[in-house]
Structure formats: C-alpha cells, structure tokens
Amino acid sequence: MRRALLASLLLLAAAPAEAQLARRLGDPASSRRERAESAPAASLGLGRRLDPRPGARRPRRGPEAPRSGRGPGPQIQLGYAFYRVSDGYGGGDVHAATVGVFLQLPLPELRVGLLGEVGSHDYSLGGDDLIARGGLELGVQLLGLLDPFVPHVVALASVGGIVGTRFETTVAHAFGGGGLGLGGELRLHRNLHAGFQVSYQRLEMDGAGFDVFHLRLFLGL
Amino acid sequence: MPCERIGRPTSALERACAGLGQPPSSWPACAAPFSTLLVSSLLGCAPSGEDPLSRLSVYEPPGGEYRLRYLEPPWELVDGDGTSAYVRIASSSMIFGGIDGGAGKFDLFATVESGTVEANVAAEVRAASARGEELVDGPRDVEAEGGVVGREILTRGMADVVERHGRYAFFAIPDGRVLRLAFDATPPVDTPEVDAMIAALGVGPEGP
Numbered sequence: 293m294r295r296a297l298l299a300s301l302l303l304l305a306a307a308p309a310e311a312q313l314a315r316r317l318g319d320p321a322s323s324r325r326e327r328a329e330s331a332p333a334a335s336l337g338l339g340r341r342l343d344p345r346p347g348a349r350r351p352r353r354g355p356e357a358p359r360s361g362r363g364p365g366p367q368i369q370l371g372y373a374f375y376r377v378s379d380g381y382g383g384g385d386v387h388a389a390t391v392g393v394f395l396q397l398p399l400p401e402l403r404v405g406l407l408g409e410v411g412s413h414d415y416s417l418g419g420d421d422l423i424a425r426g427g428l429e430l431g432v433q434l435l436g437l438l439d440p441f442v443p444h445v446v447a448l449a450s451v452g453g454i455v456g457t458r459f460e461t462t463v464a465h466a467f468g469g470g471g472l473g474l475g476g477e478l479r480l481h482r483n484l485h486a487g488f489q490v491s492y493q494r495l496e497m498d499g500a501g502f503d504v505f506h507l508r509l510f511l512g513l
Numbered sequence: 514m515p516c517e518r519i520g521r522p523t524s525a526l527e528r529a530c531a532g533l534g535q536p537p538s539s540w541p542a543c544a545a546p547f548s549t550l551l552v553s554s555l556l557g558c559a560p561s562g563e564d565p566l567s568r569l570s571v572y573e574p575p576g577g578e579y580r581l582r583y584l585e586p587p588w589e590l591v592d593g594d595g596t597s598a599y600v601r602i603a604s605s606s607m608i609f610g611g612i613d614g615g616a617g618k619f620d621l622f623a624t625v626e627s628g629t630v631e632a633n634v635a636a637e638v639r640a641a642s643a644r645g646e647e648l649v650d651g652p653r654d655v656e657a658e659g660g661v662v663g664r665e666i667l668t669r670g671m672a673d674v675v676e677r678h679g680r681y682a683f684f685a686i687p688d689g690r691v692l693r694l695a696f697d698a699t700p701p702v703d704t705p706e707v708d709a710m711i712a713a714l715g716v717g718p719e720g721p
Contacts, residue, residue: 380565381709417705459619459707460700461587461602500567501559 371510383416421456440479469495580715596625646670
C-alpha cells in the first residue's frame with residue numbers, strides 16, 4: 293500500500309517535469325497539449341466551448357463537458373418575426389419584435405426555450421392591432437454535424453392576444469395553439485450567432501382555426 | 514349544432530359550451546369545452562379563420578327570415594324576440610357610468626316589415642325628414658351575403674347635443690315582406706366595418 297502511494301506521488305510530480313523537458317527539447321505536440329489544458333473554459337453557447345486558438349479545428353462530434361460542472365448558459369436572441377393571422381378580409385400580416393431565451397439542459401443536444409413577441413397585426417377594415425404572443429419550444433439541435441451551423445427542430449406551443457379597435461371600440465381576443473419549427477443558428481464569433489426559424493402552427497381564436505406559417509430571424513448571444 | 518342557431522344567438526363560446534352541455538356562465542366551467550375546441554382546432558376541425566363569418570355570432574329568427582351576424586364583442590345581443598332583434602355596442606356612459614338606458618355607441622335593429630323595398634325606402638326618407646335628420650346619401654344599392662341586393666339610405670341628425678348617424682337598409686324576403694336594418698350610431702356608419710357587417714347578413718331562408 294505504501295509503495296503504491298509513493299509511486300503515485302512520484303508520477304504526479306514527474307508530469308510537469310516531463311512537460312518542461314519536452315518544451316526545452318522543442319516537442320511541439322507537448323507544447324500544444326499544455327496550452328490547451330491551461331486555457332480557460334469559455335462557454336461558446338449552442339452547447340460548444342470556445343477554442344482560444346484561431347483556426348483550430350473543433351472536434352467533429354460530442355459536446356465537451358463544461359469544466360465547472362454546470363451546463364452552458366442560456367442563449368438570448370433578439371429578432372424579427374413575420375407571419376399572418378388572417379382577419380378574414382384579406383389582411384392579417386404580423387410584423388413583430390421577438391426575444392427568445394433557450395437552455396440546453398440536461399444535454400446540449402436538447403433545447404428548451406421561451407419566446408416573446410410584440411408587434412402589429414394588419415386589420416383590413418381599420419387601423420392596425422397590437423399583437424402579443426408567448427411561446428414555449430422544446431426540441432433537439434444537431435451539434436457538430438454542420439459546424440459552425442447548428443440546425444434544430446422543435447415543438448412549439450403558443451398563447452397570445454390581439455388588441456384592436458372594432459367599431460370604434462377596443463376589444464381583445466385571445467388565441468392559442470401549437471406546431472413544429474425548423475431552423476438553425478450560424479456561429480459568428482464566440483457566443484454571437486445569427487439564426488432563423490420557420491414554423492407551422494395551428495392557432496385557435498374565437499372558435500376559428502388559423503394555419504400560421506411563421507418566419508423568425510434573430511441575432512443571439 | 515343547427516338546433517342552437519334557431520331563435521337565439523350563438524357565439525363561439527356558447528357553441529363550445531353547448532357542445533358539452535355546460536352553461537357558458539363562467540370561464541372555469543368552459544375550460545373543458547375550450548380544451549376540446551383547441552384540440553379540434555389543432556386537428557383541423559375548427560372552421561377556417563380565412564372565412565370572415567367563422568368568428569361571428571348569429572341571431573336567426575325561428576322562421577329563418579334572416580341571419581344577423583355580429584362580432585361579439587364588441588357587439589352584444591340585447592333583445593331577440595321573434596323576427597325582431599336588437600344588438601348594440603354600449604356607450605362609454607353605459608360602461609363606466611353604470612347607465613343601462615339610452616342610446617348605445619352603435620344600435621342596430623333588425624325587423625321584418627310588410628310591403629316592398631322601394632315603398633319602405635320612401636317611407637324611411639319621409640320619416641327621417643320628420644325626425645329632423647339630414648339625408649346624407651342614397652337611396653343606393655347595398656349587398657348582403659350571397660350577392661343579395663337591397664337598398665339603403667344614410668342620414669345624419671342630432672340627439673340632444675350629440676350627432677348621430679343613421680343607416681337604413683332594406684332587403685326583400687319571401688311572402689312579400691321586407692327586412693329592415695336600422696343602424697343608429699355616434700361614430701360614422703358608412704365605413705368598411707359596417708359594409709362588412711351588412712355583407713355578412715343572410716337574407717331569406719338558408720339554402721341547403
């Protein structure tokens with residue numbers, strides 16, 4: 293037992309010495325390994341870690357476990373959305389500002405997100421309405437497959453409301469529904485990424501059903 | 514649920530609740546029907562929102578003389594008795610002052626009269642003049658659901674110190690009778706919204 297403990301201590305003590313020796317001798321593999329190991333762990337987002345060496349190749353598959361033991365932080369995205377909730381008279385276009393936050397827990401391949409939107413809804417027979425929508429998305433993203441592009445597919449659930457003027461009177465109508473979304477994020481620099489999502493949702497409002505095709509463009513950190 | 518549409522108004526809320534035999538008196542009581550409605554919508558069973566009639570409530574007299582469609586809210590059915598119906602949008606004094614009488618922001622009366630369309634239009638012009646109202650436009654053609662053409666006039670007058678706008682439309686219905694729609698409102702009534710409301714009016718018995 294004592295011999296085993298002594299051998300372990302000697303090995304641990306010899307490792308830095310070996311690295312120093314290799315550096316003195318100009319062993320490039322050892323030098324790179326040492327720099328990589330001593331680099332600080334920086335979360336890149338989208339389930340990946342920042343590699344500090346410019347131009348370095350990232351591993352093709354498999355997310356790296358965060359050094360701190362926690363998962364990657366939330367991704368915050370700001371963007372623009374366009375879709376159409378028909379008003380029955382040829383109008384219904386929606387232009388909205390969006391904010392989204394998603395987490396990659398418990399696995400980087402999984403994503404759970406919250407979305408919020410506020411915008412204008414075109415009403416053919418009068419002035420524009422105010423529309424607000426909140427959504428929950430749950431899906432998967434493919435890491436390392438098309439690096440630095442990270443595609444995803446998610447299931448969506450939405451609730452919201454339209455506030456507008458009908459016959460000179462302010463009224464509000466609630467809606468809700470769900471659907472599927474496809475999209476992806478392109479990593480630009482560190483955590484900065486640009487992305488898009490197209491989705492189909494079936495919404496219900498006042499007993500009527502609406503087929504809503506939704507486009508969202510965003511920048512995120 | 515065609516039986517729900519005879520002699521009484523039907524709204525999306527009522528239709529959803531009636532579907533499961535629950536009164537539409539409270540939101541919690543209607544949670545289940547709305548869940549059903551949402552699921553049916555997701556499955557594609559709900560009427561398409563592309564159809565402007567899909568979100569409107571309907572009042573249809575027992576005889577099926579007409580189908581008055583209105584967006585609820587802001588419109589509400591105040592009275593529906595036989596061939597007559599009264600729907601309105603409450604005024605601010607009604608909403609915030611607790612006043613339950615007087616003119617609403619919009620009042621709409623639907624009645625069935627005897628005679629011809631032209632005779633009723635002429636009588637309405639005379640009556641408007643007698644009330645001190647100014648004839649703003651008409652008589653002119655107006656179109657209801659299915660391309661049914663009627664005649665209408667537009668008037669303007671004063672009620673106390675408030676200017677009121679009138680729009681009176683007449684459509685021929687079977688048995689030599691005439692359907693009279695009378696809008697009386699503080700805001701103008703020669704608007705796309707009122708045009709659309711008249712265009713959604715079903716005149717005569719509903720087709721098969």
